[in-house]
Amino acid sequence: MWFNWNDFDRHFTAIDALRRQIERGVGPGPGRTARWAEPTVYDNGESYVFAVDVPGVKADDLTIDVHEATITVSATRTPTAPEGYATQRSERAAFEWKRSFTLPAKIDNEKTSAKLEHGVLTVTLSKLPEAKPRRIAIA
Template structure:
């Protein structure tokens, strides 16, 4: 990767989530990092959730609020004395408010290699289109 003098390579660590209420489960809660892209027809949201399996992932839509939640546990059992431990286990949690331009009935979710991809299609009326001008 070639970088100019004014660019830096930054490593993002898992960000701890400040829960609005007390937690009933022990362990940390993380806010997954996301990238959001928009086209004329849809919004795509990519959420980084390493170690989360599909059966431990929940995508919920309620009252125009999209909730992402997942859990990753320490499934690797090793023997010997720990020398260094940097990988953190815990839960992921993040919410998004959806606008009226999203067709909530057609939202699609896929999990691959620790990345959750949500496709949020726009309703037909929100899709930009060119209007033909009639002559006469």
């Protein structure tokens, strides 16, 4: 049967991937000013590692919520001119950012840890035992 939702999904996924590639093509490069960065997610078997750039954001201005396989991160920053100074150049944008990401497996809430270092937020999300990869020994 040609009418199959999976076909639709596949096409939309392909469009998304293409869009991301185009954005990447016009992303970081010589003569371009850095934008609010795209987060990265790694899978290292035991856990997922989520990282996003949050320069100038204090821990108080960050929230991380984990529910089952979904992580929701919000960050706010409002750079202001210091008192008594005139602004000559203002490129560092203020942001109020909130996004949710669904990971491929459920997360163990108890073993989630986050750190904020050099303006990068890194969240390590442990997979629930049933989602961890295992090798089956052949008897």
